[in-house]
Amino acid sequence: MNTVSTMLAALPPEIVLTDRDQVEQYCNGIRQVRYGDTPLVLRPRCRDEVVMIVKAAASHGVSLVPHAGNTSYWGGPNPRVGEEDVIVSLERMQAIREIDAENLSMTVEAGAILADVRTAAAEEELLFPLMIGAHQSCRIGGNIGTNAGGVNVLRYGMTRDLVLGLEVVLPDGSVLDALEPLRKDNTGFDVKQLFIGTEGTVGIVTAASLKLSLLPRQTVTAFVSVSSLDVLARLLAETRRECGEQVSSFEYISGHSLRLLQSARPEVRLPIDAEAEHAVLIELTSSSSRLALDDVLMVLLEAAMEKGDVLDAAVAANEQQRAEFWNVRESMPTGEMLKSGKAAVTKHDISVRTSRIARFLECANARVHELEPGIRFSIFGHIGDGNLHYNLLPPEDAGPDCVERIRREVSPEVYRIVRELGGSISAEHGIGTDKLALLQTFGDEARLSLQRRVKAAVDSQGIMNPGKLLP
Numbered sequence: 001m002n003t004v005s006t007m008l009a010a011l012p013p014e015i016v017l018t019d020r021d022q023v024e025q026y027c028n029g030i031r032q033v034r035y036g037d038t039p040l041v042l043r044p045r046c047r048d049e050v051v052m053i054v055k056a057a058a059s060h061g062v063s064l065v066p067h068a069g070n071t072s073y074w075g076g077p078n079p080r081v082g083e084e085d086v087i088v089s090l091e092r093m094q095a096i097r098e099i100d101a102e103n104l105s106m107t108v109e110a111g112a113i114l115a116d117v118r119t120a121a122a123e124e125e126l127l128f129p130l131m132i133g134a135h136q137s138c139r140i141g142g143n144i145g146t147n148a149g150g151v152n153v154l155r156y157g158m159t160r161d162l163v164l165g166l167e168v169v170l171p172d173g174s175v176l177d178a179l180e181p182l183r184k185d186n187t188g189f190d191v192k193q194l195f196i197g198t199e200g201t202v203g204i205v206t207a208a209s210l211k212l213s214l215l216p217r218q219t220v221t222a223f224v225s226v227s228s229l230d231v232l233a234r235l236l237a238e239t240r241r242e243c244g245e246q247v248s249s250f251e252y253i254s255g256h257s258l259r260l261l262q263s264a265r266p267e268v269r270l271p272i273d274a275e276a277e278h279a280v281l282i283e284l285t286s287s288s289s290r291l292a293l294d295d296v297l298m299v300l301l302e303a304a305m306e307k308g309d310v311l312d313a314a315v316a317a318n319e320q321q322r323a324e325f326w327n328v329r330e331s332m333p334t335g336e337m338l339k340s341g342k343a344a345v346t347k348h349d350i351s352v353r354t355s356r357i358a359r360f361l362e363c364a365n366a367r368v369h370e371l372e373p374g375i376r377f378s379i380f381g382h383i384g385d386g387n388l389h390y391n392l393l394p395p396e397d398a399g400p401d402c403v404e405r406i407r408r409e410v411s412p413e414v415y416r417i418v419r420e421l422g423g424s425i426s427a428e429h430g431i432g433t434d435k436l437a438l439l440q441t442f443g444d445e446a447r448l449s450l451q452r453r454v455k456a457a458v459d460s461q462g463i464m465n466p467g468k469l470l471p
Helices: 003-008 020-024 047-060 114-122 140-146 191-195 230-246 255-264 293-306 319-330 332-340 354-371 400-420 436-442 445-458
Strands: 064-067 086-089 096-100 105-109 163-169 175-178 204-211 218-226 247-254 278-286 310-315 349-351 376-382 387-393
Touching: 003 047, 047 064, 047 086, 047 163, 047 204, 064 204, 096 114, 105 114, 114 140, 140 204, 163 191, 175 191, 218 230, 218 293, 218 319, 230 247, 230 278, 230 293, 230 354, 247 255, 247 319, 255 278, 255 332, 255 376, 278 293, 278 319, 293 310, 332 376, 332 387, 349 400, 354 376, 354 387, 354 400, 387 400, 400 436
Parallel strands: 064 086
Antiparallel strands: 096 105, 105 204, 163 175, 163 204, 218 278, 218 310, 247 278, 247 376, 349 387, 376 387
C-alpha cells in the first residue's frame, strides 16, 4: 500500500471522494488551466474530522491542499504536477455558528459561501462588507487564505481587517482556538494574522469570527466619465474630503474596457457615452436615514464638472439602475472572455499608490504598445485603494504564439514598472503556483527569507500546501 492508502485507514470512508469525474473538478483552476492530479478528495464535515485528516497526513508524510470555492486565479487550491497531493475541501463545513448583533460580529465555518454569509448578516440588519465578483461561489476559508479585497476595501479594508478571530488546525493536528471576537487583545502576537493571506501553507482554517457593520439604509451610486487619468487621484481625494466615511466604492473602468464589453455584450446598457476614455463608479452608503447623501454627491459632481474634471455623470434613481451600473463593472471579465477566451487573457492584479495610478498607466500603456502594437487593453479595478486589473488581450487575428509572447515578453515589463513605482505584483489574488517565478524575481529577499523560516517553524514536515506562495 502507498502512503495515501495507508493514511485512509485512519479516516471515515464517508469523507473520502474517489470518483474520477468528481475529483477532476478540484484539479482545474477557474481559468480552465489544468494543474496536477490528486488521488482523492477529503471532505470533512467538522473540525474534528479535519484534525483526524491532518494527524493522519502528518504521520504518513502526505501533503495536503486546502480547498474552498476554487475561484483562485493562480493555482493556490489545486494539486501540484507530478505529486500525490491530497485535497481537503471545506465545502461541507458551511454553518453560521453565531451572530452577535450587539457585538457586531458573526462566527462562521470556513466552507460558508460569501453570499450566504452576507445574507445571514443582512437578515439581522447587519453588513459583512466583503464583496467580490465571485461572491456566489467563493468561500470564507478561501477569502481568508488569499486576503481577498473587492469593491469595498476603500471603506472597510481587506479581509484581514474584517477577521476578529480564527479556528485553525495546525500542521501537527493540534487546534488553535482563537475565535473569540474581541477588538482589543494585547496578550502577545496577533497570531491569527499568520493564517490570513498565506494560502493554507501554515494551517487549515476551519472557522472565523468576522467583523460586521450596520446595514446601510441609504445608498447613492454614480457612474461618471472623467477628462483624463490625471483627474483620478484628485477626484478621489475630493470625494473622500466632501463625503467622508460614506465613500464605500471608487471603481475605475477604462474606455477600452467599456467598448470591449459593448462589443461582446451589446445588451449591457452603458450609463454614459461608450466613447468615454475613463469612467469611475462612485458609491456612498450610510446607516443613517437623515444624512442627505444625494445632495452631497450632486454638489461634488457639479463642482467637478465646473472644473472640467467630470465630463458626464449618471446618478442611479432607483435600485434597478444601481444594479445596472454595477452590472457594467462586474461584467468586465465576461467581456474579456467572450472576446478572447479565458486562456488568452493575460491578467495582472497589481497595486500602486493611488497618487501613482496615472503615472503607472501612462508608462505601462506606452511600453506595452511599443512591444506589441496591436494589443487590446482591458483595464479596470479598485482605484480607491490603488488596485488595478491590468489585463491584456491579443489582437483579434492573433494565434497562440502571440499569447505566449505577451506572457513571456510583455508581462515582465508591466511588473517591472509596477516595482519601479513601489507597487505590488499581487494586490488581492494571491501567488499560488503561477506567480512563484515572479515573486522570486520581484520579491524582497529578506521578506521571503523570513516567511520561509516561519513556514519551516510551523510546518516542519512541509505538508501544508507545499509549492505555493513561497518560491
